[in-house]
Amino acid sequence: MKKIGKSFVVQISILLQISLLLYPSLSYAANLTxxxxxxxxxxxxxxxxxxxxxxxxSSNVWIYTATSGIYTSVSTAGLKPGDSVRIGATNTYTIVxxxxxxxxxxxxxxxxxxxxxxxxxxxxxxxPKQMITFNTASAVESGFFxxxxxxxxxxxxxxxxxxxxxxxxxxxxxxxSVTGYAFxxxxxxxxxxxxxxxPANYHCFEFHYTxxxxxxxxxxxxxxxxxxxxxxxxxxxxxxxxxxxADAYTYIVKNFVNGSNPESxxxxxxxxxxxxxxxxxxxxxxxxPSITFKIEGVAASQSTCSLTTDVTTTATSVPFGVLSLDTxxxxxxxxxxxxxxxxxxxxxxxxxxxxxxxxAVPSYIPNxxxxxxxxxxxxxxxxxxxxxxxxxxxxxxxxxxxxxxxxPTVGNFRPFASLAANEPPTQIISNAGVASSQAVHVCYKxxxxxxxxxxxxENQVTYTATASF
Amino acid sequence: MKKNIIYxxxxxxxxxxxxxxxxxxxxxxxxxxxxxxxxxxxxxxxGKSITQAYKIENLGLSxxxxxxxxxxxxxxxxxxxxxxxxxxxxxxxxxxxxxxSQIKLDRPFTISAGSFEQLVLSFTAPIDAPLKDIYATLMVxxxxxxxxxxxxxxxxxxTIGSNLLITVSSEAFPxxxxxxxxxxxxxxxFIKMGNLYFADSITPVKFNAMVNNEGNFxxxxxxxxxxxxxxxxxxxxxxxxxxxxxxxxxRQLLNPQGQSFEFAPSLGRIGLHKxxxxxxxxxxxxxxxxxxxxxxxxxxxxxxxxxxIVISIVKITSGRSxxxx
Numbered sequence: 001m002k003k004i005g006k007s008f009v010v011q012i013s014i015l016l017q018i019s020l021l022l023y024p025s026l027s028y029a030a031n032l033t034x035x036x037x038x039x040x041x042x043x044x045x046x047x048x049x050x051x052x053x054x055x056x057x058s059s060n061v062w063i064y065t066a067t068s069g070i071y072t073s074v075s076t077a078g079l080k081p082g083d084s085v086r087i088g089a090t091n092t093y094t095i096v097x098x099x100x101x102x103x104x105x106x107x108x109x110x111x112x113x114x115x116x117x118x119x120x121x122x123x124x125x126x127x128p129k130q131m132i133t134f135n136t137a138s139a140v141e142s143g144f145f146x147x148x149x150x151x152x153x154x155x156x157x158x159x160x161x162x163x164x165x166x167x168x169x170x171x172x173x174x175x176x177s178v179t180g181y182a183f184x185x186x187x188x189x190x191x192x193x194x195x196x197x198x199p200a201n202y203h204c205f206e207f208h209y210t211x212x213x214x215x216x217x218x219x220x221x222x223x224x225x226x227x228x229x230x231x232x233x234x235x236x237x238x239x240x241x242x243x244x245x246a247d248a249y250t251y252i253v254k255n256f257v258n259g260s261n262p263e264s265x266x267x268x269x270x271x272x273x274x275x276x277x278x279x280x281x282x283x284x285x286x287x288x289p290s291i292t293f294k295i296e297g298v299a300a301s302q303s304t305c306s307l308t309t310d311v312t313t314t315a316t317s318v319p320f321g322v323l324s325l326d327t328x329x330x331x332x333x334x335x336x337x338x339x340x341x342x343x344x345x346x347x348x349x350x351x352x353x354x355x356x357x358x359x360a361v362p363s364y365i366p367n368x369x370x371x372x373x374x375x376x377x378x379x380x381x382x383x384x385x386x387x388x389x390x391x392x393x394x395x396x397x398x399x400x401x402x403x404x405x406x407x408p409t410v411g412n413f414r415p416f417a418s419l420a421a422n423e424p425p426t427q428i429i430s431n432a433g434v435a436s437s438q439a440v441h442v443c444y445k446x447x448x449x450x451x452x453x454x455x456x457x458e459n460q461v462t463y464t465a466t467a468s469f
Numbered sequence: 470m471k472k473n474i475i476y477x478x479x480x481x482x483x484x485x486x487x488x489x490x491x492x493x494x495x496x497x498x499x500x501x502x503x504x505x506x507x508x509x510x511x512x513x514x515x516g517k518s519i520t521q522a523y524k525i526e527n528l529g530l531s532x533x534x535x536x537x538x539x540x541x542x543x544x545x546x547x548x549x550x551x552x553x554x555x556x557x558x559x560x561x562x563x564x565x566x567x568x569x570s571q572i573k574l575d576r577p578f579t580i581s582a583g584s585f586e587q588l589v590l591s592f593t594a595p596i597d598a599p600l601k602d603i604y605a606t607l608m609v610x611x612x613x614x615x616x617x618x619x620x621x622x623x624x625x626x627x628t629i630g631s632n633l634l635i636t637v638s639s640e641a642f643p644x645x646x647x648x649x650x651x652x653x654x655x656x657x658x659f660i661k662m663g664n665l666y667f668a669d670s671i672t673p674v675k676f677n678a679m680v681n682n683e684g685n686f687x688x689x690x691x692x693x694x695x696x697x698x699x700x701x702x703x704x705x706x707x708x709x710x711x712x713x714x715x716x717x718x719x720r721q722l723l724n725p726q727g728q729s730f731e732f733a734p735s736l737g738r739i740g741l742h743k744x745x746x747x748x749x750x751x752x753x754x755x756x757x758x759x760x761x762x763x764x765x766x767x768x769x770x771x772x773x774x775x776x777x778i779v780i781s782i783v784k785i786t787s788g789r790s791x792x793x794x
Contacts, residue, residue: 057693057749059708091706107725108708109693109749290505292528293629297499311622315500315529316613319622333625341507343712346550355623393623424554432548433727444623456621466606466630467507468549469713 030137032271033216037251039128039234040226044247044277045160046124047236048073050087051102052117059096059105061087061115063122071121072162072237075101078279079124086123086159088114123159126277127168127228132221134253137269139180139213143257146267147221148202150249151191152235155203159233164249166233167191167203171224175207180214183207186221198263202252203232206262221253234277246276291339293347293465298332298441305332305398305410305443318444326388328447334400336439337429341467344432348425348464351416355393355446357455365448365457367415368392377417378426381408387447393459395444397428402438404431413445416461425464432468501528502535502629504609510634510687510713512641516596520568523631525609526585536577536612537588539565539605542632544718547679551632553606561603566591577612594637601637602687602716606630634713636686642751646684647714649722649746649757653677655729659761666759669766673733678722678746678757682714689713690722692748694730699741705732709748722746734763 049071051062065074076098079085083095085106091114093106114120132147152161158168173186189196189204196204207221224231238247251274254267297314298304311321311331318331339345355365369375369392370384384394398410406429408414417423429440503526511519527533541559545552565574568589572578580586590607610628636643655677659668668674682688690712696705707724714720724730732744745758 057747057754059691108706109691111693111695111703111706289507290503290524291507291629291631292501292503293627294499294501294528295625295627315627316611316625317622318625321622331622339507343508343549345507346545348545348553351623419556422556424552427545427550430548430550458621458624460624460626462610462626462628464553464608464610464628464630466551466553466632469508469551469604469632469634469715 030269032134032137032253032255032269035134035253035271035273036132037273037275038131038133039275039277040130040224041126041128041234041280042246042277043126043128043234043280044078045126045234045236046073046078046085046122047071047160047162048122049118050115050120050122054110054115054117056110056112056115058115059107059109060099060103061106061110061122062103064118065102067239068118070162070236072239072241073122074237075243075279076104077101078237079104080280083124086121086125088116088120121159125160125168126234127224127231128234129222129224129226129228129231130275132223132251132253134219134271136213136215136217136219136255138255139215140255140257140268141213142210143213143255143260143268144206144208144262145175145219145221146252146254146256146262147205147207147223148199148252148254149205149223149232150251151201151203153201155192155201156190160236161233162236162238164201164235165203166235168231168233170230171232172222172230173205173207174222175209176220176222177209178214178217178219180211180217181209181219182211183209186223188223195263199252204262237279244279246278248274248276251275289339289341289467291341291345291465291467292337293463294334294336295463296334296336298334302332304441305396307332307443307445309443320444320446323446323448325448325450325452326391328387328445330443330445332441332443334439334441335429335463336437337404337431337435337465338437339435339467342434343468344430345435345465345467346427346430349416349428349442350419350423350425350462350464352460352462353418353420355457355459357453357457359455361453363453363455363457365446365452366392367418368394368413368445369415370394370413375412375414377415377423379414381412381414383411384413384445389449391447391449391452393444393446395442398441398443400439400441402431402435404429404435404438404440406440425462430468499529500533500611500625500627502526502533502609502627503528504607504629504631506631508632508634511592512636512638513592513594514639515594515598515600515637518591518593520589520591523588523590523607524585525580525588527580527582530582532579532581534577534579534612535609536575537567537572538575538608538610539633540608540630542604542606544715547719547721549712549720551604551606551630553608553630559603559605561598562605564592564594564598564603565605566593592633592635598637600639600643601685603633603635603637604715605633605635607633634687634715638686643686644684645682645686645688645750645753647688647690647748647750647753647755648681648683649748649755650679650681650719651677652679652746652757652759654759654761664760666761667766668734668761668763670734670738670763671736671765671767673731674761676730676732676744678730679719680714680722680748680755681719682716685716687713687715688750690720690748691750692746694724695745695747696732697743697745699743701743704738704742709746736765736768738763739765 150164156167167190175183542551
């Protein structure tokens with residue numbers, strides 16, 4: 001009896017195990033874990049409208065500070081210099097500066113038809129890439145993930161919406177393959193289009209894969225591109241938004257078994273999250289406009305302006321020393337100019353007089369006429385390679401850094417303009433825009449002949465650096 | 470001990486060599502000066518005064534003795550560069566003064582190395598001041614009156630300047646007379662017949678333009694460069710770089726990047742187009758317009774050349790007499 005009872009229990013137990021294998025219990029959807037949707041930028045879009053006195057031909061744009069319909073941006077807090085904004089029907093402008101809470105400036109100036117009070121819209125499109133990450137809850141073989149993103153009411157008209165994201169034509173959807181999940185390209189469908197009607201008001205993105213699926217696998221799904229192309233437009237402020245608070249929107253991630261209709265089927269796993277957008281924080285700093293001018297001496301035996309320097313100069317003097325007859329002597333200085341003035345700068349030069357020996361009977365070293373015998377203080381200069389029979393004092397220039405305009409260019413010499421001869425200062429270096437440490441060598445050259453009276457000769461050269469106006 | 474001597478012998482030439490390799494060609498005793506702001510534009514009524522603070526910084530390694538002066542300037546070229554002549558004088562120079570207690574115009578003062586000084590410049594337009602523009606430069610120059618007895622060579626004087634564009638007028642927007650001149654395409658990619666230009670429809674066209682201020686007051690170039698179709702539909706818009714055009718002077722017009730205006734048509738951009746420059750000032754507008762007919766010149770020439778080659782080949786081959794058997 002005892003033996004019969006024991007074998008009965010064993011048989012019942014085996015039957016139970018077989019029945020459990022044949023008729024497994026129903027499973028229920030689990031939560032995907034650690035679900036995140038990271039926006040490339042949490043900046044919201046801008047949807048405002050032009051206000052009088054904005055006028056065509058002007059670069060100043062005023063905005064309404066009260067909402068109206070889809071125009072819910074009522075402060076320039078949502079804009080920053082450099083933003084590309086659409087004003088009016090089609091034209092795009094770049095914001096140059098934010099004047100105050102309801103005014104900014106653009107370039108180019110407003111075209112006719114883009115400055116109508118109350119009717120011309122101003123749109124800035126924020127296009128953040130979205131990166132959805134999560135860990136799978138179950139191993140669904142060769143199924144697909146669906147991501148639903150809250151859509152705007154007019155969710156595919158390529159302008160910012162105030163109730164969700166705009167589809168913007170068709171964003172790129174990609175997924176990174178991991179063990180157990182070999183993804184094909186994602187499929188994006190705008191809210192309301194075939195296959196994306198339920199739940200309503202969500203854009204749909206499907207990421208199909210082959211593979212066994214893995215429990216706890218880390219998945220990365222990406223919607224949009226880093227450069228903003230093929231990317232959904234972030235919402236503009238919602239109608240009920242309180243200033244300086246974020247607008248939150250829902251997104252849903254589902255994992256379906258292969259062949260499921262995502263509009264009606266129950267997903268294997270599901271999770272819901274929120275993404276928030278807010279105006280950018282505008283950080284400002286002031287850089288004062290200025291111009292900086294430096295002069296430095298250059299040592300002897302240096303190669304400058306295709307010449308070798310014979311003397312060491314300082315910032316304030318070019319001491320040529322003892323001159324040999326019919327022999328060149330060279331000294332060089334380095335001039336550096338920087339300015340953040342938009343119109344650039346120029347440097348002029350003038351000497352007080354020829355190199356002079358103001359003894360009882362004054363004598364002068366002449367200003368150079370170059371080899372040609374015809375170079376002038378205001379011309380482009382010319383070659384001066386022969387010291388004999390071409391005595392004089394002159395200079396040439398050579399660029400050390402940057403791309404300034406110089407006159408004369410290296411190899412061409414000319415004399416300095418002379419204040420004593422009532423000549424105006426001549427421009428030697430200039431630049432038509434912002435300049436960062438543009439440096440030039442000024443190479444002075446001198447030669448004397450046997451007719452030059454002995455003595456100490458000196459003069460004074462004045463360099464003047466000013467911004468252009 | 471012996472070892473140390475060997476090390477020392479090895480180290481000395483190495484030190485000597487490295488000293489020569491690393492020695493700089495530029496001397497340390499330098500002049501470095503900075504002024505801010507570099508440009509000031511003022512509109513003032515007769516009988517009123519303004520003051521402006523300037524920051525002068527000595528970036529050099531030694532103390533500098535400087536002198537501040539005001540010098541009139543005129544335009545040096547079409548690019549906004551001033552021509553200063555220290556010898557020129559003007560009655561309105563007396564309108565300027567420095568409000569600093571220690572620093573006065575044309576009197577030397579010293580700035581320590583690495584430090585800065587603030588200059589407070591005041592400008593007072595007398596009630597009977599002539600209604601016109603005043604263009605001057607605040608010059609800060611090095612000051613030296615102790616050249617050595619034995620000095621020979623060239624002594625250097627350095628000046629840094631800030632430009633002042635001052636309009637003395639009773640009106641908020643005095644009359645300005647701007648005229649656009651020399652507005653035309655540049656380069657070789659076009660043909661001119663009468664007043665009409667013909668240009669290739671796949672070659673970018675650059676445009677040159679000047680603005681002439683014939684008025685007595687400074688004006689700013691704010692406006693737009695526009696290319697439109699014959700139906701006045703804009704196909705290209707570009708801003709104009711805002712620059713100051715002083716009275717009775719000319720200035721080159723450029724795009725906001727400081728370059729010449731440029732329009733790059735496309736292959737399908739065929740037909741008559743208007744290219745216009747519109748400048749708007751506070752009380753006057755001026756427009757310059759030229760007409761360009763775009764057509765596929767290069768493409769047509771290519772096709773024509775191909776056609777000539779094909780016809781030539783056909784003619785040559787058909788003109789050959791049949792070979793004798």
